[in-house]
Amino acid sequence: MASNTQDAAHGAAESAPGMPQLDFSTFGNQIFWLAIALVAIYLILSRVALPRIAAVLAERQGTITNDLAAAEDLKAKAVEAEDAYNKALADARAEAQRIAAETRAEIQVGLDEAIAKADEQISAKAAESEKAIGEIKAGALESVKVVAADTAEALVAALGGKADAKAVAAAVADRMKG
Amino acid sequence: MGKLFFYVALALVVVSGLIFAPEHAALAIHPMDQFNVASLTGGAVSTFAITNVTLWLALAVVCVFLLMVVGSSRRAIVPSRAQSIAELTYGFIYKMVEDVAGKDGVKFFPYIMTLFMFILMANFLGLIPMSFTTTSHIAVTAILAGLVFFTVTIVGFVKNGVGFLGLFWVSSAPLALRPILAIIELISYFVRPVSHSIRLAGNVMAGHAVLKVFAGFAGALGLFSFLPIFAITAVYALEVLVAFIQAYVFTILTCVYLKDALHPSH
Numbered sequence: 001m002a003s004n005t006q007d008a009a010h011g012a013a014e015s016a017p018g019m020p021q022l023d024f025s026t027f028g029n030q031i032f033w034l035a036i037a038l039v040a041i042y043l044i045l046s047r048v049a050l051p052r053i054a055a056v057l058a059e060r061q062g063t064i065t066n067d068l069a070a071a072e073d074l075k076a077k078a079v080e081a082e083d084a085y086n087k088a089l090a091d092a093r094a095e096a097q098r099i100a101a102e103t104r105a106e107i108q109v110g111l112d113e114a115i116a117k118a119d120e121q122i123s124a125k126a127a128e129s130e131k132a133i134g135e136i137k138a139g140a141l142e143s144v145k146v147v148a149a150d151t152a153e154a155l156v157a158a159l160g161g162k163a164d165a166k167a168v169a170a171a172v173a174d175r176m177k178g
Numbered sequence: 179m180g181k182l183f184f185y186v187a188l189a190l191v192v193v194s195g196l197i198f199a200p201e202h203a204a205l206a207i208h209p210m211d212q213f214n215v216a217s218l219t220g221g222a223v224s225t226f227a228i229t230n231v232t233l234w235l236a237l238a239v240v241c242v243f244l245l246m247v248v249g250s251s252r253r254a255i256v257p258s259r260a261q262s263i264a265e266l267t268y269g270f271i272y273k274m275v276e277d278v279a280g281k282d283g284v285k286f287f288p289y290i291m292t293l294f295m296f297i298l299m300a301n302f303l304g305l306i307p308m309s310f311t312t313t314s315h316i317a318v319t320a321i322l323a324g325l326v327f328f329t330v331t332i333v334g335f336v337k338n339g340v341g342f343l344g345l346f347w348v349s350s351a352p353l354a355l356r357p358i359l360a361i362i363e364l365i366s367y368f369v370r371p372v373s374h375s376i377r378l379a380g381n382v383m384a385g386h387a388v389l390k391v392f393a394g395f396a397g398a399l400g401l402f403s404f405l406p407i408f409a410i411t412a413v414y415a416l417e418v419l420v421a422f423i424q425a426y427v428f429t430i431l432t433c434v435y436l437k438d439a440l441h442p443s444h
Contacts, residue, residue: 038296045246056265
């Protein structure tokens with residue numbers, strides 16, 4: 001082919017020196033085949049290639065948009081789940097505090113009761129004890145009177161007198177008052 | 179590793195320069211021969227003859243088919259490399275049409291995509307050594323620019339009626355200047371397809387011719403042929419850039435012209 005072209009080239013160069021571009025005898029041929037080539041390319045592009053590529057691009061755009069929307073959805077769900085978790089956590093904490101407070105109150109009530117009961121017992125015991133002390137004190141005074149009367153009688157006897165029991169007792173009582 | 183590779187390549191170039199040195203080291207440079215249109219079956223280049231133009235236009239169609247149809251055939255949500263390139267190209271041109279020509283320009287998107295894909299593939303195929311560059315021919319680019327010109331003009335009149343002539347009547351200028359500006363605008367409007375087509379063909383042709391000139395030097399210099407070969411490497415890299423940029427420029431200008439047709443007011 002190359003030698004063929006070369007020969008033809010020489011032939012053309014001899015017949016039409018200068019630019020082959022200005023050799024008008026070849027224009028018809030070039031224009032005819034160019035028209036066919038252009039129509040072929042136009043049909044290839046407009047019938048097959050361009051609609052197909054446009055469809056592919058649109059489909060890709062759709063896929064990307066869908067994926068982005070799905071990602072947005074999932075993100076919202078994640079945020080929701082986190083909120084729910086936080087809420088559950090807060091609820092649990094509040095519940096725990098409530099239970100603790102309740103328990104504390106219950107214990108306090110029990111404690112108060114026990115303290116009141118103990119106080120009561122203590123005061124009862126104290127009253128009893130006071131009464132016993134009072135009795136003992138009274139007993140002791142009586143004993144002192146008897147002892148004093150006995151002693152006075154003995155003293156009167158020792159001094160040679162005759163002790164009148166009634167007078168002695170009155171004297172003792174009188175003395176003890178004073 | 180890169181350094182080693184470089185030295186091996188350099189040695190290969192020098193050795194091949196010695197082995198394949200032409201017997202008569204004459205400076206025979208034919209930079210324009212690569213643009214010759216020749217029949218592949220032999221004979222004259224008639225209108226319906228199968229020529230190297232036919233072959234390389236067909237290859238451009240096949241490349242567009244491979245990239246845009248076969249590449250996107252799996253319709254994957256996570257694209258393969260080929261599908262990524264197809265989608266990027268789609269998005270690139272779609273956004274360009276939408277941004278430059280406006281929302282109502284989007285219905286012309288398949289036409290503009292056709293232009294871009296064809297020019298891009300033809301430019302890149304033309305960079306294959308020994309290939310034929312269809313977009314280096316003014317016949318091809320003039321048809322492309324003419325299609326844009328007539329489409330834009332017809333769309334302009336259909337959409338706006340006589341109001342399309344407002345494109346030439348600069349209502350923001352002082353009244354006295356407006357007729358002069360109208361003439362200038364009119365001339366610039368009709369020069370559009372010329373510059374539109376010559377820009378593309380001229381850029382592609384010039385780059386390829388420069389490559390061929392350096393290749394001719396390489397053939398004549400023998401042992402020192404590596405010098406022009408380095409130059410070819412550098413120019414080739416630039417040409418890869420130009421191949422894309424010219425396709426881009428042609429397309430974005432189409433969008434600008436389309437915007438004028440859809441919204442003719444200044």
